[in-house]
Amino acid sequence: MNTTEFIQLILRDAALAAVAAIGFAVISNPSRKAVAVSALLAAIGHGLRFALIHSLKLDISLATFVAASCIGLLSILFARIIHCPAEVFSFPSLLPMIPGLFAYRTILGLIKFMRTADVVKSEGFMLDFVHNGLTTMFILFALVVGVSLPVLFFPKTSFSVTRKY
């Protein structure tokens, strides 16, 4: 894969993530500025994760952790700019990284395991279940811990962004 193609793929990924973030942001009814920022952050975060996974061959949960901390840091910066609590736009911008496909495969593996009598097959299903379940869990933890790290490092800043002086 050459560089221009790779950059195109990253941009496509980022654009889709932005659309997803807008949709998930409006469920929690934020202000319009916050929706725009969460789309931007989601694009940066998801694009970064895509780039990390495909260029450095990073593990998906580790890449998620890096991307989530990046979103967390940027969200505090933007929070200061538009005077709005950081979590208002950092939460929706994480949602495109929710491991939906892994979660689905976990459930599928579990159901198949429950319904099969064949011992050899059921071992395979159990393996699927454990592998996908663990991946889901680790990605979720990486997301949440990654995004809350900056809040822990800069507690003063993150609680005073809505102050206008």
Added chain:
Amino acid sequence: MTQRSIQKEPNIQEIADLLTDIAAELMTTGAHTMRIIQNISRMASTFGYYIELSVFQLSIMMTITSKENSTERLTLIKKTRPLALNFTIVSDLSALSWDTFDKNLTYDKIKQRYHDIVTRKRMSRWLVLFLVGCANAAFCALFKGDLYAIGLVFFATLFGFFCRQEMVKKHINHLIVFTTSAFIASLLAGLGYVFQLGTTPEIALASSVLFLIPGVPLINSILDIIEGHVLTGIARLVNASSLIVCIALGLFVSMLILGLEKL
């Protein structure tokens, strides 16, 4: 900061009522515990009181004490309404608490602004419906679903989310709301299997229910636990997990109907 004139006109009951109302509103609209406590303490200190606040899933408990005369104190318990995320209210109430602190707003002014903030209209539900549909379709595309899968997910999400909006309006138990919406959305997306549409019906089925994932409660719960409000955090976590179990249940039922042999 120059010397602030401490306002004492409204009595302790009025202030306590207003503060518990604001705290309950913050809890309902999805702020995490630390933010609630910070905002409320900030406002109380403007009026010359300090507060102790316990936040639970269904109620908040507050003791408010006068800084000058510690015999003047009051404890209130206020029920919170069920979770209805609204981040505009969270950020406006946070701004209001800082304005109270910095500009020394009067009691009446705060009450007026609080009333304005909570009665502001939400974004149109049809726009939200459309955007959520687009979002889930984009989600499907992120998982490398083909065009058939993306279209299916878009319509499945529209129906699923519409059902959720209607059921929420009728105040049906939220566990049932989540199960039913997940069932409807995944059943529609599963039509890709039945009619052999495209090459990635699996991805359509998997991403059709993702619009229901309770992301904000999940993140709030971990934030609460990290910041030491373990009990509230666990309560939120259990709530969010039970919603996820409900989503899985809805998905499970439609997978049984579609026939697992094909999946």
